[in-house]
Amino acid sequence: xxxxxxxxxxxxxxxxxxxxxxxxxxxxxxxxxxxxxxxxxxxxxxxxxxxxxxxxxxxxxxxxxxxxxxxxxxxxxxxxxxxxxxxxxxxxxxxxxxxxxxxxxxxxxxxxxxxxxxxxxxxxxxxxxxxxxxxxxxxxxxxxxxxxxxxxxxxxxxxxxxxxxxxxxxxxxxxxxxxxxxxxxxxxxxxxxxxxxxxxxxxxxxxxxxxxxxxxxxxxxxxxxxxxxxxxxxxxxxxxxxxxxxxxxxxxxxxxxxxxxxxxxxxxxxxxxxxxxxxxxxxxxxxxxxxxxxxxx
Amino acid sequence: xxxxxxxxxxxxxxxxxxxxxxxxxxxxxxxxxxxxxxxxxxxxxxxxxxxxxxxxxxxxxxxxxxxxxxxxxxxxxxxxxxxxxxxxxxxxxxxxxxxxxxxxxxxxxxxxxxxxxxxxxxxxxxxxxxxxxxxxxxxxxxxxxxxxxxxxxxxxxxxxxxxxxxxxxxxxxxxxxxxxxxxxxxxxxxxxxxxxxxxxxxxxxxxxxxxxxxxxxxxxxxxxxxxxxxxxxxxxxxxxxxxxxxxxxxxxxxxxxxxxxxxxxxxxxxxxxxxxxxx
Amino acid sequence: xxxxxxxxxxxxxxxxxxxxxxxxxxxxxxxxxxxxxxxxxxxxxxxxxxxxxxxxxxxxxxxxxxxxxxxxxxxxxxxxxxxxxxxxxxxxxxxxxxxxxxxxxxxxxxxxxxxxxxxxxxxxxxxxxxxxxxxxxxxxxxxxxxxxxxxxxxxxxxxxxxxxxxxxxxxxxxxxxxxxxxxxxxxxxxxxxxxxxxxxxxxxxxxxxxxxxxxxxxxxxxxxxxxxxxxxxxxxxxx
Numbered sequence: 177x178x179x180x181x182x183x184x185x186x187x188x189x190x191x192x193x194x195x196x197x198x199x200x201x202x203x204x205x206x207x208x209x210x211x212x213x214x215x216x217x218x219x220x221x222x223x224x225x226x227x228x229x230x231x232x233x234x235x236x237x238x239x240x241x242x243x244x245x246x247x248x249x250x251x252x253x254x255x256x257x258x259x260x261x262x263x264x265x266x267x268x269x270x271x272x273x274x275x276x277x278x279x280x281x282x283x284x285x286x287x288x289x290x291x292x293x294x295x296x297x298x299x300x301x302x303x304x305x306x307x308x309x310x311x312x313x314x315x316x317x318x319x320x321x322x323x324x325x326x327x328x329x330x331x332x333x334x335x336x337x338x339x340x341x342x343x344x345x346x347x348x349x350x351x352x353x354x355x356x357x358x359x360x361x362x363x364x365x366x367x368x369x370x371x372x373x374x375x376x377x378x379x380x381x382x383x384x385x386x387x388x389x390x391x392x393x394x395x396x397x398x399x400x401x402x403x404x405x406x407x408x409x410x411x412x413x414x415x416x417x418x419x420x421x422x423x424x425x426x427x428x429x430x431x432x433x434x435x436x437x438x439x440x441x442x443x444x445x446x447x448x449x450x451x452x453x454x455x456x457x458x459x460x461x462x463x464x465x466x467x468x469x470x471x472x473x
Numbered sequence: 474x475x476x477x478x479x480x481x482x483x484x485x486x487x488x489x490x491x492x493x494x495x496x497x498x499x500x501x502x503x504x505x506x507x508x509x510x511x512x513x514x515x516x517x518x519x520x521x522x523x524x525x526x527x528x529x530x531x532x533x534x535x536x537x538x539x540x541x542x543x544x545x546x547x548x549x550x551x552x553x554x555x556x557x558x559x560x561x562x563x564x565x566x567x568x569x570x571x572x573x574x575x576x577x578x579x580x581x582x583x584x585x586x587x588x589x590x591x592x593x594x595x596x597x598x599x600x601x602x603x604x605x606x607x608x609x610x611x612x613x614x615x616x617x618x619x620x621x622x623x624x625x626x627x628x629x630x631x632x633x634x635x636x637x638x639x640x641x642x643x644x645x646x647x648x649x650x651x652x653x654x655x656x657x658x659x660x661x662x663x664x665x666x667x668x669x670x671x672x673x674x675x676x677x678x679x680x681x682x683x684x685x686x687x688x689x690x691x692x693x694x695x696x697x698x699x700x701x702x703x704x705x706x707x708x709x710x711x712x713x714x715x716x717x718x719x720x721x722x723x724x725x726x727x728x729x730x731x732x733x734x735x736x737x738x739x740x741x742x743x744x745x746x747x748x749x750x751x752x
Numbered sequence: 753x754x755x756x757x758x759x760x761x762x763x764x765x766x767x768x769x770x771x772x773x774x775x776x777x778x779x780x781x782x783x784x785x786x787x788x789x790x791x792x793x794x795x796x797x798x799x800x801x802x803x804x805x806x807x808x809x810x811x812x813x814x815x816x817x818x819x820x821x822x823x824x825x826x827x828x829x830x831x832x833x834x835x836x837x838x839x840x841x842x843x844x845x846x847x848x849x850x851x852x853x854x855x856x857x858x859x860x861x862x863x864x865x866x867x868x869x870x871x872x873x874x875x876x877x878x879x880x881x882x883x884x885x886x887x888x889x890x891x892x893x894x895x896x897x898x899x900x901x902x903x904x905x906x907x908x909x910x911x912x913x914x915x916x917x918x919x920x921x922x923x924x925x926x927x928x929x930x931x932x933x934x935x936x937x938x939x940x941x942x943x944x945x946x947x948x949x950x951x952x953x954x955x956x957x958x959x960x961x962x963x964x965x966x967x968x969x970x971x972x973x974x975x976x977x978x979x980x981x982x983x984x985x986x987x988x989x990x991x
Contacts, residue, residue: 195805198650198823199643206563213559214571216552220624221577223599224589231592270498277491281483291735292499298731299507300685302705306724307506310513310717342502364485374486396579403582405688406705410712423584423688430588430692439592442585449580456580457573644836647803650823651830652850652905662853666840748840748885 228446231439243437244444251417252425252441258333259421260401263340267397268390271348276382278349279356280364290353296345304342305410308335331413336421339407344397351393352386354468359385388463392456399452403445510728513721525722530698531707535726538704541615542683545622550676553630554668560631561638578627583688590621591692613695618703621690622683629682630675637671638664670745677738684730753814753908753941754779755800760809762795769795770965772809777943777958779814782935784952785945787962788988793945794913796962800943801911802826813908829902829940831912835894837886843897844869844882850905872900875934892923899934910935912944916951928955949989953977961985 196202201209232240243249274293278286296304312319312329322329329335363385367377383390405423412419420428422445429438460467514522525531560572578586594601594612604611611617641664649659687705695701704727711720755777762770770792777783785793798804800811802823810819818826838846847869851860860868873879876896886894895915902910915931916924932955935942946952952959953973961968961976961984969981980986 195802195820195822197805198656198803199646201656209555209559210563210565213556217556217571217574219600220620220627221574223593224586224624225577225581227592227599228585228589231589266498270494273491273494273498276487277495280485280491281488289495292503293495295503295507295735298681298685298735300687300705300727300731302687302708303510303685303724303727303731304506306708306712306720307510309712310721311506311509313717315717316509338502342506345498345502361485368484368486378487399580403585405582405584405587406686409687410709423582426584426588427692438588442582442588445582445585449577449582449585453573453576453580456576457569461569642834642836644832644834645838647823648830648832648836648901649838649849649853651801651803651826651828652853652901653824653827654849654853655824658853662849663838669840 225446225450228439228442231435232443234439235436239436240440240443243434243440246437248417248420248425248428249437249441252420252422253444255333255336255420256402256422259336259340260398262337263344263401264394264398266337267341267344267401268348268394270345271352271393272386272390274349275352275356275386276378278353280361293349294346296342301339301343301404301406302410305339305407308338308342308407308411312338330411331415331419333419335411336408336419339411340401340404343404343407344400347397347400348390348393351389351396351468355386355389355466356382385466388459388466389468392459392467395452395456395459399449402448507728510721510724513717514725517718517721521718522722522725525719526726530702531704531723531726533699534702534704534707535723535730537615537618537702538684539730541619541622541703542626542680542686545619545626545683546676546680548619548623549626549630549679550672553627553675553679554634554672557631557634557638561635575628575631578624583625583686584692586624587621587689587692590617590624590689594620594693612693613701615701617693617695618690618701621693622686625686625689626679626683629679630672633671633675633678634668637668641667670741670748673741674738677734677741681731681734681738684734685727755909755941755943756812756815757796757800758810758812760796760799760806760811762792762799762804762807768965770799770806773965773967775960775967775970777941779941780939781941781957782932782955783941783943783958783960784956785943785960785962786947786949786952786988787968788947790964791962792965793960793962797911797913797943797945800909801828801830803830827905827908829905829907829910831895831898831902831910831915833914833917835886835898835918837894837898837901839886842883842885843873843878843889846886846897847872847901847904849901868904869900872904875903875937876900876930890923891919892927895919895927896930899931903934903938907940910938910940910942912942914945914947916946916948924951931955953989961988963988 200206244253278290309330310316312322312335314320314323314328314330319328319330327334329338363381364377367381368374372380403423404421405427408421409424409427412421412424414420414424414428416428422441426438426441426445429441526535556575560568560575591612592598594604594617596602596605596610596612598612601611611620645663645667646659649663650656654662685705687703687709690703691706694703694706696706704723708720708723708727711717711723757773757775757777759772759774760770761768761772773792773796785796787793795804799806802821802825806819810817812818838849841849848865851865851868854860869882870879873882876899878893878896881889881893881897886897889897895918899912899915912931916927919927928951931942931944944956953976956973958970959973959976960970963984969976969985976985977989980989
């Protein structure tokens with residue numbers, strides 16, 4: 177019904193200038209509001225995105241590509257991929273387990289459990305990193321013992337993985353819970369009465385129903401895990417070539433005034449962000465009915 | 474813990490496994506680390522924690538973080554509602570692309586946003602250059618921090634308000650008009666009050682995110698003590714000085730701010746549910 | 753107020769909702785627009801209220817062309833099928849809304865607004881619910897509040913879209929009588945849309961039977977029952 181917001185259909189073209197549908201603003205107001213929205217978005221969002229690619233290509237594409245083959249860049253890319261490859265599946269498993277527990281059963285304290293799962297969203301990444309350092313750092317009880325047994329967590333890969341899991345903790349569960357609440361329990365119960373085992377019911381009934389929502393959550397989780405800076409900065413120790421992920425390496429290069437190298441690496445992450453955005457939008461268009469997004473309120 | 478989540482009878486299998494994974498992960502990732510932070514504060518002693526926070530530099534950083542986060546969230550409240558309205562109500566070329574772009578701040582890593590914003594707003598950048606010609610400075614001042622915080626919190630209000638706008642019944646707006654109200658009166662008295670609970674939720678989410686934001690801010694901030702030093706940076710500095718107690722003290726202060734904002738969000742939702750039946 | 757509909761037609765894109773229709777509604781009448789869904793009755797009502805603009809034709813109020821008048825200028829008390837009460841306002845605020853929306857010059861003082869709202873609450877026989885929110889009311893109560901809200905602006909006519917559609921049978925009967933009484937005491941020209949022929953026949957002075965965007969017959973209930981003009985009318989009032 178708002179399709180003719182800017183282009184009046186012939187049926188309404190002949191009406192007097194004074195008459196206007198009760199649910200519409202004047203044409204001038206509409207144009208001004210659209211202009212304000214687009215202008216604001218261009219300055220606030222599009223300009224920063226564009227400048228990443230512009231700065232990366234400031235001295236030509238060749239130099240940008242070369243900078244990505246420097247050892248510190250390649251090791252950063254490798255580390256980031258490893259971190260995502262561990263933390264995303266872990267979070268997916270956790271998200272499914274939490275959503276299954278919360279939506280298929282009735283128990284006391286459910287609301288409290290959901291609050292706990294959501295908690296990492298409202299904690300500063302730096303505070304999250306600090307908390308992990310205090311728990312697993314060398315001068316803590318557990319950390320000291322782990323270092324002594326040759327399995328350090330802080331300033332090493334496990335710490336970075338833990339920090340990445342922390343900041344992405346609610347993503348998958350939050351996406352699955354509303355969808356699974358909506359789908360109810362009847363289908364699984366039917367499968368059980370037909371003699372299916374619990375696992376079989378989950379794999380053949382639940383999983384197909386939640387696959388798009390799961391993919392959606394995993395996408396968001398992955399983007400955040402690869403791009404996390406604050407929490408990782410605290411726990412990684414920023415050891416060049418060892419614990420420097422892509423965002424950490426971007427900071428190092430930037431602080432050393434290696435602008436092209438920093439922005440080239442940033443462009444890779446920005447491209448990844450755009451890809452995530454495109455896939456996410458595609459999912460929203462194609463499978464809106466099987467996602468929680470858009471019906472949260 | 475397991476006793477607290479006692480199950481009522483159910484034929485569905487997998488409660489033990491699901492709850493086991495959930496609680497194990499929650500403990501390892503969230504409860505134990507946050508507990509370690511609080512324990513550190515307790516062993517350091519409440520007086521010592523207070524003494525750490527109660528210094529001009531820490532107060533300045535906390536005040537700066539909170540004040541600028543509040544201003545950024547306020548900007549996002551207004552602009553985000555406008556954006557939601559335009560996206561939900563008007564059709565224009567490229568609307569779906571614009572709709573997708575709104576989420577970019579969620580998809581772009583904060584460090585990338587940080588250096589990009591700095592490149593734009595530094596004196597030799599495009600917008601920074603304009604400011605310099607006009608005799609002003611954006612990057613390395615509080616204005617720069619404000620812009621970074623606006624960026625990271627931009628999608629929250631739009632994404633909470635947009636579905637509510639889509640749900641407003643056309644008849645409600647028409648009713649207002651048949652009662653003699655002009656369009657502006659309808660917007661102000663009927664539509665905006667209906668959007669208010671969702672907009673406030675988005676505002677609180679944006680605020681919570683901005684208070685704790687680190688990655689996008691430190692590049693553009695300049696990081697001058699007492700002037701452009703944000704609270705999360707102070708934690709990082711303390712850690713680099715191996716002052717774990719000091720870091721824990723500031724961390725606990727920020728945790729309390731986060732918890733009170735979480736509480737505020739929940740209260741807003743309870744309030745609006747009670748008032749208009751549902752959110 | 754005397755209403756005249758002169759060759760009004762309306763199409764939405766390529767679908768025609770109303771073929772040119774003409775109808776005269778005498779001042780003070782209680783008229784039912786009766787027909788199945790898709791017959792164009794709601795479109796006609798919305799054109800009278802200024803919520804739709806006709807593709808062609810004119811609407812005259814007391815002989816004056818009102819086609820170009822905006823919704824606000826028409827001062828038609830409109831009761832929507834869903835009632836469209838403002839959820840975030842109390843019953844009092846809902847009813848007072850139209851008075852408070854007036855420009856400052858013509859806005860009644862607060863004491864006057866309170867007096868009028870109280871009187872309207874008495875008229876709809878719900879004097880004690882002023883402070884409640886719509887979500888705390890029953891369906892029948894909401895319908896009556898919507899009616900009071902429409903009456904508060906001192907409308908020139910009353911337009912109701914399926915006013916009893918969302919109610920159960922018992923409440924429906926009760927409220928029909930209520931509408932009749934309010935019509936008789938205010939003397940307002942009243943047009944209501946319904947698909948329920950019992951409702952139309954029992955309540956209206958004049959029934960307008962519509963189908964497929966055309967007026968099939970206009971007449972007093974007993975005349976329509978005695979002499980259906982077309983096969984459609986005969987079939988529709990028999991079922």
